[in-house]
Amino acid sequence: MKILVPATSANLGPGFDALGLAVKLYNVVNIQEAKFSSVSISGEGSDNISLKRNNLFISVFNEIFKELVSSSANFRMVFENNIPFSRGLGSSSAVIISAIASAYAMAGFKVDKHTILNKALIYENHPDNITPAVFGGFISAIVSNNVVHFSKSEISDDIRAVVVIPDKPMNTNQSREILPKSYTLKECVNNISHAAFLATCFLQKKYDMLRLASFDMLHEDRRMVALPELFDVRKIAYENAALMSCLSGSGSTFLNIVYKNDAINLKTKLSNKFQNFKVEIFDFDNDGFKLLQS
Structure with a gap:
């Protein structure tokens, strides 16, 4: 079998740990039963020999597979890693989702997306990343009693993501340490109101209002200080028809949304x-992960 899982962009400015979306940049894993277990990696991490032993996908896959069938088995796993590591594009969420979904498939169980999503909470507690990886589109999500509840809107083909991927990573945990332990009432009210407005803009496809809606006061500018070039990325994006320009997850990637006719110019x-940065244009993914017969 083959599984494709999309990259995701979370927070989207004011929607801290609550809002996210998926783009058409995929990690791909091919799996087949074998006499002996083996691992092959291309793309991101291919030069890291230790990944063949200390691999998040394999540990999650084996744990879920054994939980389902009460035994282990040997598989040949071929990884095509296209989502950059530690760049705010949901690489760890993609690994976790692909591992859980493929374990269910290889164990002979129906792959129910809601089950996969809630299993993923064991390994990744950010619903703004795991939910669009599973279902695609624009997602507003919360967690209650260890269950993810979400609202999804498909993203129009009229817009594109112009993604700026710096040559420097940002570690999510270290990036969170930069943030203050408390916020002012003004900052909190700003983000609640703007996140709510941003969600309605996506749900109603009022993309012209995204710049106004995406203003954040909790995390973006504080995190961007670690890579000051990102302030210029945002400035240039808004000078060249960007509908919104924001840090992707905790960074270092910057997500710019534009109408498709403006994408090449930006x-x-x-x-x-x-x-020194990589700049790519991506369509948005409205489907989430896909399981295929390889």
């Missing part, structure tokens, strides 16, 4: 200015 401007 990519060109950003590529010319930030030659």
Whole structure:
């Protein structure tokens, strides 16, 4: 079998740990039963020999598979890692979702997306990343009693993601340590109101209002200080027709949303200015992970 899981962008400005979306950049895993277990990796992490032993996918897969069938088995696993590590594009969520879903499939169980999503909470407690990885689209999500509850809106083909991926990673845990332990009432009210408004903009496809809706006061500017070039990314994006421009997850990637006719121009401007950064245009993913017969 083959599984494809999309990259995700979480927070989206004011929607801290609550809002996220999926883009058409996929990690791909091929799995087949074998006499001996083996691992092959291409793309991200291919030069890291230890990943073949200390691999999050394999540990989660084996744990879930054994839980389902009360035994272990040997598999050949071939990883095509296209989602960058530690860049705020949901690489760990993609690994966890693909491991759980493929364990269910290889154990002969129906792969129910709601089951996969709630199993993923054991390993990743950020619903803004795991939910769009499972279901695609734009997601507003909460967790109550260890269950993810969410609202999904499909994203129009009229818009694109122009993604700026710096050559420097940002560790999520370290990035959270930068943030204060308490916030002012003004900061909290700003983010509650803007996150609510941002969600309605996606749900009603009022994309022209995204710039206003995406203003954050809790985390973005504080995190961007670690990589000051990101302030210029946002400035240039807004000068070149970006509908919104925000830190992707905890960074270092920056997500810019534009109408599709403006995407190439924005990519060109950003590529010319930030030659050490990778700039890509992606469609949005409205489906979430896909299981295929390989």
